[in-house]
Amino acid sequence: MNEVKVIEIKKSVFAENEKDADALRVELKNKGVCLLNLMSAPGSGKTTTLIQLINRIKDKIRVSVMEADIDSDVDAVKIKEATGVPSIQLHTGGMCHLDAEMTRQGLDNLDLENTDLVILENVGNLVCPAEFDTGATCNAMILSVPEGDDKPLKYPLMFTVCDLVIINKTDVMPYFDFDLERCRKNILMRNPHATIISVSAKTGDGMDALAEWIRGKVNVSELRC
């Protein structure tokens, strides 16, 4: 098994976060680095989706991954083994989200000079990560079919702050009471500007469209989102 770097990150003072996030965003823009903050509930398929995505874009975009988890480092190892791109693990020490300072501590451990896109896999949680600006240039989230089409009603802020909503596990749609149109309506009620892309990270269905969207965001000629 590949070894991956594990960084123990510390919580910053809450009140400072918005200022820190804005400053980090400016710095990243100046460095030509796009930071994608990927959020979801536990078990929605973030890591599998990332592997499929990265293998579709890594020939043209230099990608690095920061995996945030409370304790384990299984995701960072999986990403590294399956894609070969630089991948580090951030341990939050029990914290339920990442803030801008914690994100910066992770970024300090990456070679940003040789990176176009950093993907931050946030802690699996539909509540807290939505409340803390990480300094990301884009916010995205995954909603998986088994979770149900009513989640935008129950976790409003998460759907409001995301530019992109990925609906994952469409391959099991026949086995669940999930109405794609009702889901789209619920998402757009929270955020009329959200882009919605349906995929099955397991079968690969829809993954090309997702890769295309990400490529469009990371304009390699200008090296920014």
Add this chain to the structure above:
Amino acid sequence: MNEVKVIEIKKSVFAENEKDADALRVELKNKGVCLLNLMSAPGSGKTTTLIQLINRIKDKIRVSVMEADIDSDVDAVKIKEATGVPSIQLHTGGMCHLDAEMTRQGLDNLDLENTDLVILENVGNLVCPAEFDTGATCNAMILSVPEGDDKPLKYPLMFTVCDLVIINKTDVMPYFDFDLERCRKNILMRNPHATIISVSAKTGDGMDALAEWIRGKVNVSELRC
């Protein structure tokens, strides 16, 4: 559609929580009321499981339900319509968990004199609710098959604090890479004393065993857990 009571609850001071929780537990014991705190990730099937469970036990146990949600009241309405037992909605105002004081605010709106078992459906979140003692006599959580058998590795505290782990959505096991034995092993690594019951709330499979376990906890002759 049935109307349900909606209570806007406020956050108490964090440091006081453990003291509050212990005091609440003693009060509930003196009143002969068992409080079951049910936790899970979003979309694991808490509400559907509760409906199936309550309809199996309500003839012998007087049940009331408190549904915690950030915003909506769809769950409390569903429970009331499908079971007929008293059901109230707690709005957390964006909070990611319930603490003992918030739980008490909910209990104050129930008729505890005529209740044997209060089931608290906590906010869908595998991180924060595990950190805050609600004053419950029993902690339980639902892990659904689509979330994956590795969740005890990633959310250690949740599995450590739960007396009962319900594995739900076993009907879709053939469509997911979920190993029941590996899952049991991961759960017992976190908590060797955990009871594990597999169910499909959709088909009803395993629900009688779950109802039996709950009945055993709520000893009606002594009216306590």
